[in-house]
Amino acid sequence: MELDLTSLTTEQRNLQTNSIDTLGTLDILTVINQEDQGVSLAVKKVLPQIGVAVDLISQAFEKGGRLFYIGAGTSGRLGVIDAAECPPTFSTPPEQVQAIIAGGAEAMFDAIEGAEDDSRQGRVDLSTRNLTSDDVVVGITASGRTPYVIGALEAAKELGLKTISLSCNPDSVVSKVVDQSIEVVVGPEILTGSTRMKAATAQKMVLNMLTTASMIKMGKVYENLMVDVNATNLKLMERAKNIVLTVTGITYKDAEELLEKTGYEVKTAIVMHKADVPLVVAKESIQKSNGFVKKAIEAAKRFN
Template sequence: MEENLELLTTESRNEHSMQIDMAKPMDILRIMNEQDQLVALAVKDVLPDIEAAVQFVYESFQKGGRLIYIGAGTSGRLGVLDAVECPPTFSTDPEMVQGIIAGGEGAFLKAVEGAEDDPDLAVSDLKELQLTKEDTVIGIAASGRTPYVIGGLRYARSIGAKTVALSCNKNAAISKEADQSIEVIVGPEVLTGSTRLKAGTAHKMILNMISTSSMILLGKAYDNLMVDVHVSNQKLKERAISIIRKITGVSYEMALEALENADLQVKTAIVMIKTHTTKQEAVKLLTDANGYVKRAIQKVEK
């Protein structure tokens, strides 16, 4: 793909860091910190676009579809990172949110040269996942021009999947290949072209927003508590007990007993305590309430 990289915002020079090579440590840190403060404001400017992406993802989940992130290099790693954090945080099946990085899993730790330049490779990767029209694919590329991402988005759209393009440049090439674009303009990097900095931070924030918002809409929170946390170790078991106690007001011992009787399912334990029901009855209440703890409890309190 022929293009003058210097025309991209992500490749332009930052006038505030021109003399950074001669700066003292504190001055370097101050410059970076001042630039990082601009990231959240840039994300704020694209909240409506992020909302549209969340709606796509939520609708996919409701239909039994998946959220698939696809990217190369730092962008691909950020997608993988967000995906692998969903099962422990929200007790989701690992298949529900997935991250694909150009060059395969090994590219997460070591760059695979040339992988990002092959659009057909993305098609093969998505076909291997058996992508369907019920899924949502989010292509991530700070530059907005990565061939691998373009290929993936084109294929996803061709089979009817919802598509989102996430970049840090206006009129990005990947935006033309998606149903919804998110172009978060964070400005030039402190180190020219090093998009693991502000661009990477912006993308991490946005991916956090998309996955977390979608999970909240699925009923995986009570107030601001993670009631669907996966209890896989002692630390998470203690967190689960703490969450149950905050919501129900019971003693540590009662919360522990309920959690164990609920097969370590936090939501079930909460409903059991709040509605004075058995595990089976609590599970049915949650099912009837589409997984929302408050709605399950309100069904009994009415």
């Protein structure tokens, strides 16, 4: 079946890079850099749509729902990356943010290009996740027409889930099947059709926003500090100590001792010191405050 891709901006030729094959190394890099500078401006234009998506995701989290990313190729890999980074950054359970990529885990490392054309498989792969109406699905597709992604989103809609699309073309097909569309129009690629470049950069920026903003709204951040960091290695343990001493003003040694008492729970250590309460009270205050540290400190102070 012949596909007409000529209407997609991501498939059109970029007049600014027509002669890139004749340039020297530094000039090639300069052209790429100049094109990349427009990506953040394209994202800026759709901040209101991203905001609606963040609210849908955070509302799902508040109800105990999960976030699912689904995509193919580069788009799918970006979803996997963002999902994988949530547990160490925010101490979320692995099931809270999940990624599904066309072709399965193997496609993360080896291109399985034909997998994106199977809309039925998109439905099947999503259905294996024991979905509930509290979950939300984000379909990621630079072209906005990937059958695998559209099939999954249609299945999600049929089950009553909230759905979001992230594409890089205006008036995308995928935008018509979701509750909230995000179309980051970055224009023609540096290499014609190579959406691993500007489109992928835009998608990575938006995915960062979706999870980071949602986690902030869930109390996972105090000021601009990752107070729910999961200190599972030496680097993260050091980060935890630095966060505690930054917030409390105590010494490095005292921060280390305090964290050892809490099992390296940064939030608990902060509340214990700020409110001058024992471990049990700090934990209870955090729980009653739904994870928000500032509220937990005030609640713990009332205990005294």
